[in-house]
Amino acid sequence: MKLRLNVNGEIRSADVRPAELLLDVLRENLGLTGVKPGCRHGDCGACTVTVDGLPMKSCLMLAVEAADKTVETIEGLQDSPVQRAFVEKFAFQCGYCTPGFIMNSHALAHLHPKADKATVREWLQSNICRCTSYEEIQEAVEAVLSSGQPTSRMMN
Template sequence: MLKVSGKSIITLNINGEDREVAAKPSDILLYTLRNELGLTGAKPGCENGDCGACTVLADGWPVKSCLMLTVEAIGKKIVTVEGLENAPIQKAFVDNWGFQCGYCTSGFLMVCHALANIHPDANDHVIEQWLQSNICRCTGYEEIKDAIKSIMAK
């Protein structure tokens, strides 16, 4: 078992690259990504796991980085929106107007990217269940559904 006290140098795999960061046991992944690594795609929103603006992938599964301690990411492959690098879902969001103000977009991109990889033949019910993990305050859900469906159809 890893024991971390005070500030320790730990190695995280972020977007396919091992990165060293100084972290305290109480640091959350959201702020380590933003403040220590300069990866600002995950957004602070509610900071209690409700809105999904901070969603990243941990070993391919969407997680709220505001609820994950940085030390919990040790040994996991973390992917942020910066790590998608022209994934089909990004173009689908543009083509289907899957964003409005854009604040929630990175979190939705991560959820939709994971959904397409984990359930490539998801039906409407599964898509709606997955999209419930994120909040769009501009009510762009229909366009987001259209975006995910457009890449699943291929």
């Protein structure tokens, strides 16, 4: 079936099976391979995108469910405070979990700009990083939260 998706500010169309995951349509049909499959069960968070501004594991959502919603992937972020903080704080190594962590942190900073430690923990426990100690990620996210900077600059 034909599907129209609003992804990173662009209207894109894709020919998909109704059973297709948002994850697979973003990667296979739209070439947005920054969205990473890690487990396909919602356990690891590597495929996190935002849907209408909320973080969503794209393996837990059918592509058709995203039809009238606004989807943002890592490719839609450019020079955002979260991305800059991840670089400055060495908050990644292999980089595979990074798009998911950044999208989750980005949504968090947007929706809860004054989030306390417990809230940050609750949000970020949904993602797994196997390389860092998490302390680096914690420093990056806390740096963004305490800076009070606007959280996004959409790429258009």
